[in-house]
Amino acid sequence: xxxxxxxxxxxxxxxxxxxxxxxxxxxxxxxxxxxxxxxxxxxxxxxxxxxxxxxxxxxxxxxxxxxxxxxxxxxxxxxxxxxxxxxxxxxxxxxxxxxxxxxx
Amino acid sequence: xxxxxxxxxxxxxxxxxxxxxxxxxxxxxxxxxxxxxxxxxxxxxxxxxxxxxxxxxxxxxxxxxxxxxxxxxxxxxxxxxxxxxxxxxxxxxxxxxxxxxxxxxxxxxxxxxxxxxxxxxxxxxxxxxxxxxxxxxxxxxxxxxxxxxxxxxxxxxxxxxxxxxxxxxxxxxxxxxxxxxxxxxxxxxxxxxxxxxxxxxxxxxxxxxxxxxxxxxxxxxxxxxxxxxxxxxxxxxxxxxxxxxxxxxxxxxxxxxxxxxxxxxxxxxxxxxxxxxxxxxxxxxxxxxxxxxxxxxxxxxxxxxxxxxxxxxxxxxxxxxxxxxxxxxxxxxxxxxxxxxxxxxxxxxxxxxxxxxxxxxxxxxxxxxxxxxxxxxxxxxxxxxxxxxxxxxxxxxxxxxxxxxxxxxxxxxxxxxxxxxxx
Numbered sequence: 001x002x003x004x005x006x007x008x009x010x011x012x013x014x015x016x017x018x019x020x021x022x023x024x025x026x027x028x029x030x031x032x033x034x035x036x037x038x039x040x041x042x043x044x045x046x047x048x049x050x051x052x053x054x055x056x057x058x059x060x061x062x063x064x065x066x067x068x069x070x071x072x073x074x075x076x077x078x079x080x081x082x083x084x085x086x087x088x089x090x091x092x093x094x095x096x097x098x099x100x101x102x103x104x
Numbered sequence: 105x106x107x108x109x110x111x112x113x114x115x116x117x118x119x120x121x122x123x124x125x126x127x128x129x130x131x132x133x134x135x136x137x138x139x140x141x142x143x144x145x146x147x148x149x150x151x152x153x154x155x156x157x158x159x160x161x162x163x164x165x166x167x168x169x170x171x172x173x174x175x176x177x178x179x180x181x182x183x184x185x186x187x188x189x190x191x192x193x194x195x196x197x198x199x200x201x202x203x204x205x206x207x208x209x210x211x212x213x214x215x216x217x218x219x220x221x222x223x224x225x226x227x228x229x230x231x232x233x234x235x236x237x238x239x240x241x242x243x244x245x246x247x248x249x250x251x252x253x254x255x256x257x258x259x260x261x262x263x264x265x266x267x268x269x270x271x272x273x274x275x276x277x278x279x280x281x282x283x284x285x286x287x288x289x290x291x292x293x294x295x296x297x298x299x300x301x302x303x304x305x306x307x308x309x310x311x312x313x314x315x316x317x318x319x320x321x322x323x324x325x326x327x328x329x330x331x332x333x334x335x336x337x338x339x340x341x342x343x344x345x346x347x348x349x350x351x352x353x354x355x356x357x358x359x360x361x362x363x364x365x366x367x368x369x370x371x372x373x374x375x376x377x378x379x380x381x382x383x384x385x386x387x388x389x390x391x392x393x394x395x396x397x398x399x400x401x402x403x404x405x406x407x408x409x410x411x412x413x414x415x416x417x418x419x420x421x422x423x424x425x426x427x428x429x430x431x432x433x434x435x436x437x438x439x440x441x442x443x444x445x446x447x448x449x450x451x452x453x454x455x456x457x458x459x460x461x462x463x464x465x466x467x468x469x470x471x472x473x474x475x476x477x478x479x480x481x482x483x484x485x486x487x488x489x490x491x492x493x494x495x496x497x498x499x500x501x502x503x504x505x506x507x508x509x510x511x512x513x514x515x516x517x518x519x520x521x522x523x524x525x526x527x
Contacts, residue, residue: 073227
């Protein structure tokens, strides 16, 4: 499966992914710069913040409670599409997922 | 670059342990990076009998230890490297000191409960609201030495500013920042040093003072709510009388913990960065020519010369690190400094390069569940100090023949003074 990252300056990066991985893991493996993920997926740093393209919001599901709290505390732009990419686990249904990267 | 000096020779000095463990000098900082380079190559995980720890030096192994919170407990993080004598512990308890776990040395579920509360205050969004005040504070410090041909940069700037920033977070206006530093210094020596006798007793008394100060601070906010947005007030508001959310001792511990975590580390990291920049003049000049490199220079400083060189875990079960079997109950010292200079991840790791692409892949703030809550604040403070010093003293250089002295602990590394010339 593939997922796509779009950058704030309009580029589109397509990355191979496997079901079971998180979006953060795919981003880190592909050196996507704005997904830093300093805590490695423990949901304590919020440096893997991203926006999910609106058409994929239903498929990726709602944010968790702790994730919501973390998003309250960050200094990058938080919108209704905001997620922590470490909390989006890929399944075959998410093949083609589009993630919008957030400028840091 | 330093070289292996006489204190790191191959003569075992305690038990007849074979290999590098007998050479390792856990309290010595001169020569440390050379030693770790050798360890990564020859014996990346070794036992040291002086402190009775397994020492882990490769980045990959350090990351594996930090990631596995079930096998490697954080409970040991604030325990003294050398056990306290029973009469000392009794005296501490009599003085009201609590040995209860707080954030940094708690495992789940306690850790997660405390962290969930603490990070509602300790986060990048809030830290950014302090930027203007921190900059004004830094400028005020630099004003005092402007016009002087030379000064000690630690004393003039990096020693006090992080303590004053902490006072801001805590909403304290009536404390001498050097008092916070004195408490912190004693706390470090007590936990990560090798004090004994009267030195140990005096440090214990300072620690009790420090603890009681934190308890009084929490109670003054409890009894006279100011409505202010400071850390103790916010924790009390989150608690809202419910001990299952946070108990009062939890709050004492969090306030006590932030006072330690928030200044010594930043003082040292800033001192290390300035020392390294002064020793790499071309990089200083690069920053002057292109200040947009400053944020990355901060990361490169953290990577190249970490202020927290080692951290600790305890194995909860039999396991392996690299090729070494680690029995349950073993103490494990993970070298963040070594991981940050591991040649398998960083090319030419000992070269200080403010434009290095992978600088931020350091683990100076740890990694995983215990990732440093103060990291964005430390970055903010260090960046501001660097920006202001660069623009105020663009020709600053190290005093001739200066060699740093390091505080004697296994964990923290930073120059005790940094004499500079500006004229």
